[in-house]
Amino acid sequence: MRVLICPDKFAGTLPAAEVAAAVATGWRDRAPADELVLRPLSDGGPGxxxxxxxxxxxxxxxxxxxxxxxxxxxxxxxxxxxxxxxxxxxxxxxxxxxxxxxxxxxxxxxxxxxxxxxxxxxxxxxxxxxxxxxxxxxxxxxxxxxxxxxxxxxxxxxxxxxxxxxxxxxxxxxxxxxxxxxxxxxxxxxxxxxxxxxxxxxxxxxxxxxxxxxxxxxxxxxxxxxxxxxxxxxxxxxxxxxxxxxxxxxxxxxxxxxxxxxxxxxxxxxxxxxxxxDLVTALIGLPAALDAADLVITGEGSFDHQSLRGKVVAGVAGAARDRGLPCVVVAGQVSTGRRESAAAGVTEAYALVDHFGGETGGGLAQALARPADGLRGIAARLAGQWSR
The missing domain is CATH 3.90.1510.10 (Glycerate kinase, domain 2)
Known part of the structure; x- marks a missing residue:
């Protein structure tokens, strides 16, 4: 399976390149034969x-x-x-x-x-x-x-x-x-x-x-x-x-x-x-990588209402939707509703906070302290669900 991993940074915790690397490591732990393409992204902000x-x-x-x-x-x-x-x-x-x-x-x-x-x-x-x-x-x-x-x-x-x-x-x-x-x-x-x-x-x-x-x-x-x-x-x-x-x-x-x-x-x-x-995706050749992918994984620190207004997740999800590709979002926190996410092209969304036990279970503190561990864990679970 060809998986395109193209996240934004997780503000305050991990730059985009480290987010992509953590997701790739988790996926390979479960599905080592799959082809992974890493394209860290930015919308103009830090990174x-x-x-x-x-x-x-x-x-x-x-x-x-x-x-x-x-x-x-x-x-x-x-x-x-x-x-x-x-x-x-x-x-x-x-x-x-x-x-x-x-x-x-x-x-x-x-x-x-x-x-x-x-x-x-x-x-x-x-x-x-x-x-x-x-x-x-x-x-x-x-x-x-x-x-x-x-x-x-x-x-x-x-x-x-x-x-x-x-x-x-x-x-x-x-x-x-x-x-x-x-x-x-x-x-x-x-x-x-x-x-x-x-x-x-x-x-x-x-x-x-x-x-x-x-x-x-x-x-x-x-x-x-x-x-x-x-x-x-x-x-x-x-x-x-x-x-x-x-x-x-x-x-x-x-x-x-x-x-x-x-x-x-x-x-x-x-x-x-x-x-x-749009500028970054054109410069790094993201359209060609999307054309060759079977699944797209993107993400950012907080997937919220602002995410769907010109930010990385919106751009990636829209491009995946236009190609008929499933797009999974991995974020520190997710507060965007399923309906508006789906309309933007997002197939599924996963939060580090939930992975670590939710808000009441100290999930937020763990998500901030151990984001790479959480990303690897979620990616391994995704590989079990999506890999052929």
């Missing part, structure tokens, strides 16, 4: 560069950067020659950049999470490095961010400083944008093409915007959300007024709210949004 680096002939370049509080952290860019996003040829390499390496929520403790003050400056340093290495196209994976500054910090690193009415540079963070009055400087991008690889279609502001939808998980309370939403609305107006070519409807564009508004910043600089999962 974006690592997943692409494993499947492309690219060059990983270390880049020192800073985290959402300005502390030094290691980053990297992936340089790939030849066709990049969209399949068109360029005069130079395409650089793949992961915003979560500099802006990721995982870089902060729970007590440090405060989107009023966190900054995207580190992502700007990664973009500068990509430009300095001769990239003609830069694809920025968006997701898993701790920031809500609409890319204001990123702009500063690129040479565009937001100023207040007195002409002073604003402090970092989304809250300070309530006092933005104008911009100083021009972006040092040398005409590169920008692509935002994102798994969300939220606008920048409003009920479904970055602050309202994602602010609370980054540490914002209700008062913070209202403050941040108004601040981003003001900043969007400044970008429209002062950046040549910035779309006039910037705040309302789909994807503008990605990664705390970094999507809006890239759109303001003339970039465009592309589906992160």
């Amino acid at each position: 974006f560069v690592e997943v692409l680096a494993e499947s492309t002939a690219g060059r990983r370049v270390p880049v020192p950067t800073v985290d959402p509080l300005g502390r030094p952290v290691p980053g990297e860019i992936l340089l790939v020659d030849g066709p990049g996003a969209g399949g068109t040829a360029t005069a130079g390499p395409t650089a793949y950049v992961e915003s979560a390496q500099a802006c990721g929520l995982h870089l902060l403790t729970e007590a440090e999470r405060d989107p009023k003050h966190t900054t995207s400056y580190g992502l700007g340093l990664l973009l500068v490095a990509a430009v300095e290495h001769g990239a003609r196209r830069v694809v920025v994976g968006l997701g898993g961010s701790a920031t809500n500054d609409a890319g204001a910090g990123m702009f500063t690193a690129l040479g565009v400083t937001p100023l207040d009415a007195a002409g002073y540079a604003l402090p970092y963070g989304g809250a300070a944008l309530a006092g933005v009055d104008r911009l100083d400087g021009v972006p040092r991008l040398r005409g590169v093409e920008l692509v935002a690889a994102t798994d969300v279609d939220n606008p920048l502001t409003g009920l479904h915007g970055a602050s309202n939808v994602y602010g609370p998980q980054k540490g914002a309370d209700r008062a913070d959300v209202l403050l941040l939403d108004a601040a981003l609305q003001r900043f969007a107006g400044i970008l429209v007024a002062e950046l040549p070519g910035c779309p006039p409807e910037l705040a309302a564009l789909p994807g503008a709210g990605a990664a705390g508004g970094i999507g809006a910043a890239l759109l303001a600089l003339g970039g465009r949004c592309e589906s992160g999962i």
Whole structure:
């Protein structure tokens, strides 16, 4: 039997490559003769560069950067020659950049999470490095961010400083944008093409915007959300007024709210949004692997209502359904109903929490502490059910 194993990361516990390896090990324990194809995936969030680096002939370049509080952290860019996003040829390499390496929520403790003050400056340093290495196209994976500054910090690193009415540079963070009055400087991008690889279609502001939808998980309370939403609305107006070519409807564009508004910043600089999962699957050759498979196994940390809105599981399950293939989801927790899962192309879904005895039996603690063990156990059971 030909089994395609193509999961996303389990956020906070295992990267996608280790998830795939654990599932493969469990399956081989029960059905060693089956053919297993591993294709770890990312939708643009944490693990974006690592997943692409494993499947492309690219060059990983270390880049020192800073985290959402300005502390030094290691980053990297992936340089790939030849066709990049969209399949068109360029005069130079395409650089793949992961915003979560500099802006990721995982870089902060729970007590440090405060989107009023966190900054995207580190992502700007990664973009500068990509430009300095001769990239003609830069694809920025968006997701898993701790920031809500609409890319204001990123702009500063690129040479565009937001100023207040007195002409002073604003402090970092989304809250300070309530006092933005104008911009100083021009972006040092040398005409590169920008692509935002994102798994969300939220606008920048409003009920479904970055602050309202994602602010609370980054540490914002209700008062913070209202403050941040108004601040981003003001900043969007400044970008429209002062950046040549910035779309006039910037705040309302789909994807503008990605990664705390970094999507809006890239759109303001003339970039465009592309589906992160579609971009990754095309680059790593997933369609051909699906065509040759008998069964597909995918998964992520939490299989919930957001999973079916442009994330890895939705993309994989839909592609499997279109080919008439069964698709099994393995996740840390499962809260999506059977009916909506089936409509998305999911045949079965299994949770590590249940494997370890459920919520009341300490299953959640075990799922977080021993995810690889749980994945191996579930995969062995799946092999017993599905293998010929």
